[in-house]
Amino acid sequence: MQPSTVVGALLFIAHISSGGAEAHRHYQQVLTGNQPGVCRYGRRLECCYGWKKNIKGQCEAQCDHGCRHGECVGPNKCKCFPGYTGKTCNQGGYNLENAGQTGPRIIS
Template sequence: MGPLACSALLATLLPFVTRGFADTGSSRGPRQLMSVSQPGVCRYGSKLECCYGWRKNKGHCEATCEHGCKYGDCVGPNKCKCFPGFTGKICSQDTNECGLKPRPCEHRCMNTHGSYKCYCLNGYMLMPDGTCANSRTCAMVNCQYGCEEVKEEVRCLCPSTGLQLGPNGRTCIDIDECSTGKAICSYNRRCVNTFGSYYCKCQIGYELKYVRGHYDCVDINECAASTHKCNVHAGCLNTQGSFKCKCKQGYRGSGFECSGK
């Protein structure tokens, strides 16, 4: 068969060959073909593969971030795009919006985890757009964080859901979400109360690490890290969240203290 005949035969079969690659796949649906126009796709000779720093997932190439993006999305190899209110290389740091210029609030600002709250000076009323309006009524009530007027009734405000009005109805006191049970922390994290809010921290004996695509509190191996307090004549046994000490043969004691028999 000559070159012209081969070219004609190939032109005839090519649509069927191409359609076969596109339609052949698992029972879940047609196989998805990568294109150089897709992000993270590189051409290696005649093959299309994920570029360095990208991995294949369901027919597409997705970026990989070695240490993850705590409060953001991985948009490129080791490149995070942080959610609003967070910053840092892995988006683990809270942005203090109150320290930004121009200031986000007209009067006073309270920074919160991933956000902020505006409140007004005494004698001013917080408006829906976040500005503060002079109010004789508010000045008479003497609110700590400003007030609002609802149906001709004046009510003092607190700038955070973690605060509540005190007995005098004018000042705000902290709500301890940890002791009241309002805090939501996973089983291996403990609650730490702050003024107006709270945050979750790994239990003692655990540390926050990026494991298998997400952050989790994992056990600290005190024995391997040599951070245990076992006696020099004792062996160290790592346990979940802690460790145990046992005196070596020929010694007795608690493991923290060992003496010869």
């Protein structure tokens, strides 16, 4: 075997064992108690797709179109305040208690 072939094979093995091939592996969502949106990529923990690290270092859900009258609880998933509906919580504005419905609604 050529010395360059041996060196190349050793470099490839070192690359794989150091975690350099992690980009080609699948991710796995990690349950971390009260911090949602954390995934394991190989040996690294990072925010999952659709989540972004906020200034406190926690993963925060991202809603591309925002949640006008609600909060973003998952990637492009709004939890509407009472009285509002729609994918971005932009419909409504009436009192759901008078209509016999109460509580926030999650729209996905």
